[in-house]
Amino acid sequence: MVWVSSPWKIALMVFPAFILFTAFFIYPVVYAGGYSLTDAAGFSGAEFVGLDNYLALAEDSFFRRSVTNTLLILVLSVTFLVPASFGLALLMQQRVRAAGALRALLFGPAIVAPILVGLVWVFILDPRVGLLNHLLEPLGVPPVQWIGSDSLAPYSIAVVFIWASVGFAMTIFYAGLRLLPAEVMEASSLDGASGWQQLRYVTIPMMRETIGIVSLLLITNVFKIFELVYMLTGGGPVHSSETLVSYMYFVTFTDQRYGSGMTIAMVVFVIGALTSLAYLALSRRGRLA
Amino acid sequence: MPGQNPSWSRRLRRPVGVGLAVTAILSLAACSSDADEGGKTTITLSMQNADVKTADPATWAIVEAFEDANPDVDVEVSGQPVAEHLQSLSIAAQSDTLPDVFWVYKANAEEMLEGDRLMDLSPVLDELGILDRLPDSTVANYTADGKVFGAPYQGLLTGLWVNSKVLADNGLSMPKTFDDLLAVARALDAKGVVTISNGASQSAFSVWQFLVWLDRFGFEDKADGLLDGSEKWDNPDFIRMYEHIAELRDAGAFSSNVSTQTYQQAVDQFLQGKAAFLDSGVWAASAIQESKVAPDVDFWRGPEFSDGVGEQNIVMNVASAPLVVAEKVAEDDAKLDAVKDFLEFYYSDEGQQILVDNGQPPVTDYEPKLDPVKQSVLASAIDEAQADDVTSPESQPDLLFPVDVSNAIYDSIYGVIQDQLSPSEAAALVQKALDNQ
Structure with missing residues (x-):
């Protein structure tokens, strides 16, 4: 028997993971953090500017708009995606005809590259050549600027994101539901619990961990939305549908303001981390209560 | 230990031999300059279109005609969309691995010139007689600190x-x-x-x-x-x-x-x-x-x-963003000669007519031959x-x-x-x- 619990052996085994984690996570974050304090602009040298980039962000109306849009998509997604995917998973668990095909159909968008999802939806939502407006036209509905205006574009992005993510979230919920102990469900039935009572007092409490994981994945995915915006609206009109990441891309690579772009990256990192931590804290409090 | 075991020695002999042979070949390949591959000098040309052949047929046609006329020079053409192209150039500028000839915005070119990353093209363009054939406004537009940092890519x-x-x-x-x-x-x-x-x-x-x-x-x-x-x-x-x-x-x-x-x-x-x-x-x-x-x-x-x-x-009939040449090209005589040949061809009457044949106006004083139909x-x-x-x-x-x-x-x-x-x-x-x- 070889004991591996000695400190140096543990350190030895952790070392490769530590190196990888440092190289691919800690170093980039520290590097971006450093750059965010400079006026780096690509081809010329970078000079230290302190917190100027962070202060400039506060006055950047396009950045504020990107924060608002990202939070809007986050709220819509959490509000609709989690219940919808959970509901679909419950439905899949019932004995419905062609359940396998239905599952595959719902999971389909999750395996399509987001850039293609965006492309497909452009042909649906485009105000002039889009399918949706053509379908609404015979009903007397005038052309709607689903993705061509500042008012509806963020909502359209949220809808497409929910459409693309619902199958993936449903699959996780479905796997979680399949793992619930049958005897508990059977016992609750024998005790006379109705379907709603089973769901409310047995299924959901036992699925709390899975709900937490799905929500966390969802939150992190919302903070990474880029391709959908790029294809659907290009961030327009005039940056009014930018999300945090798409605006960061614009500032960094299109505007070539690397220092400012890294500042947005740091803000995205902090907001994403804080939101996830807050959610985890709330979940834990709910579990302990 | 493997070294003391004859069967290990036999087993290792072949792979070690193969390994040494591969290493020797790779070493030889690494020693030879890319400016001398198969007797050819290779120059790299990096453009702002993902698919240069279809998106920029004029440049593609000039490169093909140049290679036909200069069989001792190989032009490696690469391209990316503008944002990615500039991003790559930015990284390359920092690591001193810029392509030999490339398209870049004028403002970026001026920054690179300031950082000694670009060649001053005035002696080369003067020697080749190109400066005299370009509009004065174009030359003035591509001059900073008395150095000509670029030549017009297209009109x-x-x-x-x-x-x-x-x-x-x-x-x-x-x-x-x-x-x-x-x-x-x-x-x-x-x-x-x-x-x-x-x-x-x-x-x-x-x-x-x-x-x-x-x-x-x-x-x-x-x-x-x-x-x-x-x-x-x-x-x-x-x-x-x-x-x-x-x-x-x-x-x-x-x-x-x-x-x-x-x-x-x-x-x-x-x-x-x-x-x-x-x-x-x-x-x-x-x-x-x-x-x-x-x-x-x-x-x-x-x-x-x-x-x-x-x-x-x-x-609006002006020169677009310039073609520029990396400073390190000047350190390699063979490459410098190849780049000179390329620029000479690009701004020759033949090169300008190729531009015209591909739907671009000439950028020199060349009078183009146009088919009216x-x-x-x-x-x-x-x-x-x-x-x-x-x-x-x-x-x-x-x-x-x-x-x-x-x-x-x-x-x-x-x-x-x-x-x-x-x-x-x-x-x-x-x-x-x-x-x-």
Whole structure:
């Protein structure tokens, strides 16, 4: 028997993971953090500017708009995606005809590259050549600027994101539901619990961990939305549908303001981390209560 | 231990031998310079199009003809979309691994020149007699600190392509002034026809016609002041120009999906005869020539303004962003000779005629040979550029500024077109970008 619990052996085994984690996570974050304090602009040298980039962000109306849009998509997604995917998973668990095909159909968008999802939806939502407006036209509905205006574009992005993510979230919920102990469900039935009572007092409490994981994945995915915006609206009109990441891309690579772009990256990192931590804290409090 | 075991020794002999042989071959390969592969000198050419062969056929054809004429030189062409191309160049500049010859914005080229990353091309261009064949304004535009850092990649002859059949079918004649254009827009909008085809999605830069308008509102006289901060972008003249864009928008001149369609989709809209004008440049000549609308298409330099500032008879016929050469090329004699040969060919009459054959105007003083039927579209643009009393600014306004200011200019124009910004807000947006410099 070889004991591996000695400190140096543990350190030895952790070392490769530590190196990888440092190289691919800690170093980039520290590097971006450093750059965010400079006026780096690509081809010329970078000079230290302190917190100027962070202060400039506060006055950047396009950045504020990107924060608002990202939070809007986050709220819509959490509000609709989690219940919808959970509901679909419950439905899949019932004995419905062609359940396998239905599952595959719902999971389909999750395996399509987001850039293609965006492309497909452009042909649906485009105000002039889009399918949706053509379908609404015979009903007397005038052309709607689903993705061509500042008012509806963020909502359209949220809808497409929910459409693309619902199958993936449903699959996780479905796997979680399949793992619930049958005897508990059977016992609750024998005790006379109705379907709603089973769901409310047995299924959901036992699925709390899975709900937490799905929500966390969802939150992190919302903070990474880029391709959908790029294809659907290009961030327009005039940056009014930018999300945090798409605006960061614009500032960094299109505007070539690397220092400012890294500042947005740091803000995205902090907001994403804080939101996830807050959610985890709330979940834990709910579990302990 | 393996070393003491004869079977290990036997087992290892073959793989070790193979390994040593491979290492030796790789070492030899690594020792040989890429400037001497198979007796050929290789130079790298990096461009701003993902697929140079199809998106930039003129450059591709020049490279092929050059390689045929210079079998001892191999040109490795690569390309990426503009943003990715610039990003790669930025990384390469920091690691001193820039391609030998590449396309880059003028403002970036000046930064690289300052960081000693680019060759001063004046001696080379002078020796090859190219400097004498380029317009003085182009040479001045590509000169900083007494050094010529670039040579013109292609001509930037921009304006509005006009489908005269669309106008005629709707009982309209060719406009000359802004008021004429406004009347055309109102008439076409009433019949559900797009007047000016533009596409803002992923192509915010596609506002060439309105950049000419800036010059019709006194940009050239204000340029130095804008650059040194003594002049403001949100001046009454420019605000008046934005107001005219707003008037066109309100007259229904632009497509309802101008926000969501790309520049390429805007071109397709025009090629399908669904728009009267296309905001573009001479680079679209080949595509138009190959389309069914070709016989009906003319080139127009754009409207004149009764309330404009200064010269109105202007066509934007300037050099686009430059081709530049990396400083490290000068350290390798074989490579330097190959690059010289390439530049000599590019700006030779043969090279310029290849540009013309691929729908581009020449960038030197070469008088092109045009087929009046097969190149009717390009001919109409060149005729317009060479019309009597027409003058051209020295540079397109956006090309004088850093990239973020250029982007703000594009945003300001599309902001008004898409009714996201008022004329004052549009002008203030650019001024803010200038203030941040």
